[in-house]
Amino acid sequence: GAVVSQHPSRVICKSGTSVKIECRSLDFQATTMFWYRQFPKQSLMLMATSNEGSKATYEQGVEKDKFLINHASLTLSTLTVTSAHPEDSSFYICSAATRTGRDTQYFGPGTRLTVL
Amino acid sequence: AQSVTQLDSQVPVFEEAPVELRCNYSSSVSVYLFWYVQYPNQGLQLLLKYLSGSTLVKGINGFEAEFNKSQTSFHLRKPSVHISDTAEYFCAVSEGGSQGNLIFGKGTKLSVKP
Numbered sequence: 001g002a003v004v005s006q007h008p009s010r011v012i013c014k015s016g017t018s019v020k021i022e023c024r025s026l027d028f029q030a031t032t033m034f035w036y037r038q039f040p041k042q043s044l045m046l047m048a049t050s051n052e053g054s055k056a057t058y059e060q061g062v063e064k065d066k067f068l069i070n071h072a073s074l075t076l077s078t079l080t081v082t083s084a085h086p087e088d089s090s091f092y093i094c095s096a097a098t099r100t101g102r103d104t105q106y107f108g109p110g111t112r113l114t115v116l
Numbered sequence: 117a118q119s120v121t122q123l124d125s126q127v128p129v130f131e132e133a134p135v136e137l138r139c140n141y142s143s144s145v146s147v148y149l150f151w152y153v154q155y156p157n158q159g160l161q162l163l164l165k166y167l168s169g170s171t172l173v174k175g176i177n178g179f180e181a182e183f184n185k186s187q188t189s190f191h192l193r194k195p196s197v198h199i200s201d202t203a204e205y206f207c208a209v210s211e212g213g214s215q216g217n218l219i220f221g222k223g224t225k226l227s228v229k230p
Contacts, residue, residue, distance in 0.1 A: 005158070034218075042158070043206060043220040093159050106217060107152070107160040 003027055004096050004109035013084055014116055020113045021079045023094030029074035030096035034105060035067075038091040050077055084115040118143045120209050122221035130229050131199055137192040139181075139207030146159070148168045149190040150208040150218065151181055160206065166190065202228045 003026040013019050023033060025054075032051050036044040042089055048064075049054040050071035058064045066088075068080040091112055095105035123138045141147060148167050152160040164175025171183040181192045190207060207221040 004159075043222045044218075046217070049217070050212040092155075095160075104150075104162065104165060106162070110157070112157065 002098065003013070004030075004094065004108040005107050006094055006111050008077075008111060009109065010112045010114075012093075012114045012116065014078040015085055016083055018082045019084055019113060021081075021092055021094075021113075023079070023108050024075045025075045025096045025098075027105075028096075028098045030076065030077075030098060032097045033071055033077040034095045034097075035069060035079050036093045036095070038093060039108075040091075044093060047079075059115055081113065084113070086115045089113055089115045118147070118209055118219045120207050120213065120219055120221035122207055122224050124183065125222065126225045126227065128227045128229060129197055132196045134163050134195050135193065135197050135201075135226065137207075137226065138207050139192065139208045139221060141188045143188075143209060143211065144195075145208050145211050147209045147211060149181075149183060150210075151175065151179070151190070151192050152206045152208060153177075153208065154204045154223075156203075163192070163205075184207070195229045199228050199230060201226060 005024045007022045035047045038044045046059050047062045048056045048058045050069050052071050052074050056069040071077040091110050093110040095107045097105050119142045120142045128224045129135050150165045151163040154160050161216050164173045165180050166183045174180045179194050204223045206223045208218040210218050
């Protein structure tokens, strides 16, 4: 149980284009989803927290107009990187917390974004 | 503010040897503590967690960790490692009673050699 999927697993795009990454909780309802980014050989940094049906809460220094987060249902959250640039290249990981298991996050497998 | 320190960035060890990965945290309130493992190009998998109760927590793959409040530590141990344990290990903390907002350590790369 508590499986989280991400799509796509890898994406390469040109500078200036937008990329959408999906995060799905497959066998549970996620009241809260989290988006992290991880640079090579570094830890995960929380970008934003999203609750179903409400606006995401962004961490300090994360541009909300650049990283658009939508959490339209209890099983799906999307992260759209708008007007991507090479410095946005990173490993993006989502996680989800269940209704009852509020203390634990379950992580997706991550999406490797490369902006040329 | 909470913070997590993983003192060792890399830990090389031979197969079947014991291993301890260290984690210390700082927080002014009660905390939940977690260990996650990340295999190359994959997301994080929960190894174990401490929420309350017994300070010795057993997790998957033969790992265990002990919560020591006085030393603000949550070290991860395994008595005998396998090649397949080679991965990055992250310690994380969140404030007790809250949902999410995990603060991660910088990770420890465990390399198990034959």
